[in-house]
Amino acid sequence: MRQFYERYADYLTAVCSRYIPEKADAKDVLQESFVKMLGALDSFEYRGEGSLKAWSSRIVVNTALKSLRKSGRLRYMEALPDLPEESEPEVERVPAPVLQQFIQALPDGYRTVFNLFVFEKKSHREIAALLGIKEDSSASQFFRARALLARKIKQYLKENE
């Protein structure tokens, strides 16, 4: 168990903090996630390194979503007007910690939809079902989040040229 924890704790912390930037809340979510994982580790069917990583991050994401729903932080997720389109940023030039920080800085609703769509590869229909919102709202949140992020990345690159 300890071995499993040591191997994945830092990676899962990064996954979790993408959804829940507040450290105290993230710790609670991680604790609950690890308790679930360690409780179900015996029944996990190992199919290679990737399967364990995917399985554990799925648990963290689900627990984080549950926490967000419970806290009521996703209530205001209604359809919003899209922001003006942004050209594609040179995202590869931005260090990973900075990217992570930009994602964390997105409003709760934008960030959640963005993470589910980009990192969990969910469709807007699935996201809508998961979060209890309309499909249009999910798409709208995503486009807005992407525009905000692109703007930040460009600003960052401009400042650090």
Next chain:
Amino acid sequence: MSKDWTHRLPDLLEGYTEAAPEGLWDAVQAGVVAPRKRRGAVVWWSAAALVAAAAAILLLVFLPKPAPLQPAALPVPENRLVQGAAPELPTAPLPDKPPATAFPKAFPEIHSEAVPEAATDAALDVIPEAAPEVIPEVTSETEGPESLPHETEPQHPVRPDRPTPGANPKTHPGAKPRLQFTVTSGAYLAQAGSAVTQGYGISANPGMPMLSKAIGSNPISVPMLRRNQASTTESRHRQSLRLAVGVSYNFTDRWSVASGLSYTVLRSDYNTVSGETATFSTRHLHYLGIPLSLQWKALEWKRLSLYLNAGPMWETAVGARLGSRSYVGAALSSEQAESPSVRDSRWSLNAGVGIQYQLFRRGALFLQPGLSWHIPRADSPESYYTVHPLLPDFSFGYRFTF
């Protein structure tokens, strides 16, 4: 605007990690539900503790007996000590086994002149069962013609126990510390005969106060006259053991409410000496209580937390045992035990500061010193609660948390 750049993000952040929050592993360990072995251990330990607590309660309720006394240590004046063989027992000994009677709420006060003739016996300084009922109330005397060297002035307006051998408990100076009670779940050690008595009860029983320690004494010396002789009754009261099962429910992160069922034994020792005759008796009162407390977590560090708690507890007496032995000089003259009925319900207010260590997700060890105030009632039998209404309390145990 192309979606491609966002689809590259997972690859860019694939290897990204952040340091896990400090104390996460400890928190995870505390909250682990999983391992079947550990879950099984919790169940087994809990079951074992419950069985042990039940066994301890049964033992205490049904098996307590007066402790064996050492007649040689009787504080009889030297000129009255019987030399050589034990003296002959009186020709008119004590009634065999007096019928179980309701335990008196108050001890009748005795006057020497009121002792009926039938109660006197040449060799035994004991008054029969019926005697106290006809004894009028009088003021006590401080010294009698046959008073013993160790007699002291009365410290309280004391009502000596009914002067039958079965009702006058024991404890006398000079008795040696002895192992009083041992069960699988723990041990209770009592020091008798000293000015300070200590009681320890340890148990693996899951609950709130698992161990109680009470320190205190109530030496009461009362000169009283029986059959034209001065008698001294000394009583000591102790809270000897408290066991409990309990649960607590967290309704916020910091606040929780706790309740359960507690079992307490109050022991009283009485020592009556009159001339060459001494009667030593022990009374055990058994109480069941329902505590209710509100708990506030003040500090938390890893698995440890510091909390304050306060609340009332209702207790009711569920049984009593009386055992006594009478000696004339160094010889045992009578021995008896009975189970009188006793009715007593009382409230107490309790407050304490505790440290809790979260052993499992749903279970924690705690250590809690505090204070209890037992609300006085006029009709309660004299006991540790009535003599020490405000008393320090020290408990530790295992608590189920939800």
